[in-house]
Amino acid sequence: MKLLLKSAKIIDPTSSYHLKTLDIFIENGTIEKIGKSLKINKCDREIKLKDLHVSKxxxxxxxxxxxxxxxxxxxxxxxxxxxxxxxxxxxxxxxxxxxxxxxxxxxxxxxxxxxxxxxxxxxxxxxxxxxxxxxxxxxxxxxxxxxxxxxxxxxxxxxxxxxxxxxxxxxxxxxxxxxxxxxxxxxxxxxxxxxxxxxxxxxxxxxxxxxxxxxxxxxxxxxxxxxxxxxxxxxxxxxxxxxxxxxxxxxxxxxxxxxxxxxxxxxxxxxxxxxxxxxxxxxxxxxxxxxxxxxxxxxxxxxxxxxxxxxxxxxxxxxxxxxxxxxxxxxxxxxxxxxxxxxxxxxxxTKGRERFKIKEPQIEEGTEANLSLFSPGEEYKFSKEHIASTSRNSIFLDFNMKGKVYGIINKNAMAI
Incomplete structure (x- = not known):
């Protein structure tokens, strides 16, 4: 699968691309290229999302x-x-x-x-x-x-x-x-x-x-x-x-x-x-x-x-x-x-992996894509329509929130 994330601001202090807004090309679950205005032939999906941010x-x-x-x-x-x-x-x-x-x-x-x-x-x-x-x-x-x-x-x-x-x-x-x-x-x-x-x-x-x-x-x-x-x-x-x-x-x-x-x-x-x-x-x-x-x-x-x-x-x-x-x-x-x-x-x-001996992801070329996609600015009141769980027992109902999640890319799969 070939994916191209367009204009994604990278939030990862451990990455050389931290705070840079770049395109990210992923092929068969691996980050193959990170750069400005990438042109990819026969891409399976090009992802353009409002105020797109990416972290590990x-x-x-x-x-x-x-x-x-x-x-x-x-x-x-x-x-x-x-x-x-x-x-x-x-x-x-x-x-x-x-x-x-x-x-x-x-x-x-x-x-x-x-x-x-x-x-x-x-x-x-x-x-x-x-x-x-x-x-x-x-x-x-x-x-x-x-x-x-x-x-x-x-x-x-x-x-x-x-x-x-x-x-x-x-x-x-x-x-x-x-x-x-x-x-x-x-x-x-x-x-x-x-x-x-x-x-x-x-x-x-x-x-x-x-x-x-x-x-x-x-x-x-x-x-x-x-x-x-x-x-x-x-x-x-x-x-x-x-x-x-x-x-x-x-x-x-x-x-x-x-x-x-x-x-x-x-x-x-x-x-x-x-x-x-x-x-x-x-x-x-x-x-x-x-x-x-x-x-x-x-x-x-x-x-x-x-x-x-x-x-x-x-x-x-x-x-x-x-x-x-x-x-x-x-x-x-x-x-x-x-x-x-x-x-x-x-x-x-993103903290806790080391303690449980889970491999730490990276946002660099040649690494496995393990990414969270989000937009940090939107403010809204949390309600039942924001709940995806079968159960509805949220302590945060009617709580004012900030930030929208788009989904993830991981294990050569996408949920967006």
Missing amino acids: GWIDTSVSFGEPGYEERETINNGLDTAAKSGFTQIALNPNTNPIIDDNGAITSVLSKAKDHAVQLFAIGALTRRAEGKDLAELFDMHTAGAIAFGDYKRPTSHPNLLKLALQYAQNFDGMVQSYPQDNQIAGNGLVNEGINSTYLGLKGIPAFAEELQIVRDLAILEYTGGKLHIPTISTEKSVKLIRNAKKNGLDVSCSVTIHNLLFTDDVLAEFDTHMKVLPPLRTKNDVKALIKGLKDGTIDMLTSDHTPIDIEHKKIEFEHALYGTIGLESAFGALQKIFSLEETIKFL
Whole structure:
């Protein structure tokens, strides 16, 4: 396939073409030529789009679909279509399906279902069997099948010895362990952030301490065992400080933050809108400021939409009974541009590959085309018509956005 992108402004500080507006010729999935006013004979498609910008492909390291088991929420195919329309060329799939992705066969199955799509799917295997937190899953077998990390999605590893064993065992094949940062005995039956708003609304709170205590424990175990630890979706000011200090002390730890935890506080809970019920919960203004600072200074290694489709029967009900989670792929780019510059937004959307040992794309002649296409200037209000997911549970409904995504080019395929 021969593609010609016309007048595309390249946003990639690692490229020699950074901030230049040029034509990009792609043949059979490889960037063959970059230059001014290129003339290509017998081109299959010439792409001219308003205010076209291009960056290396975006990645999201924490995405949930529904298949297998919850196909009514999202199938793998529609989920990958949604990722493509949202500008993502690569996603890491969480193991929270039914059955749980906890063995070689389950990893092989989800990877095979995505093999022909323009979006590349990477699989995260469960850390424990059936994500029950009792016995380690088949980590090495899943690693050989292609799993890039191991963690029980939104379920903390409550038993400290189990985390110790996992970190020790995974070192045999340079595997990375994920540990969700919440002490459930402290969190109890909490629903939202513990604080003034939870008291005012009469909702049971999840103390910031529940997250921070778990991180202190996990870092102590990591210091003892060695190995690689990833702490997904931190949400408090002290969590940032704890991980910053751990990195200064030489621990091999990384962490992520959700996009919605950078934009919303628990002040939005006044209407008891279940779209705002997420885990970790929305915290305070001071937490948001610390998270943004931590992302900018590199303490927080990557961000994620934490895309979690939930069907209407489990979301449009009483706040106490609604499931946690929001979709987020479609809103990621437009939301981030409300708080960051374009270059910062692209930087954050492309971070995380190195930690998961995923090859970094390049925008140079002779390299594989792994590109996200977008226009950064358009402002609009996010509504249901902007949702491509099967589920509609977006925390960003009626939120003012900036920037439009055109699609992606990846794996010698195009989704525009």
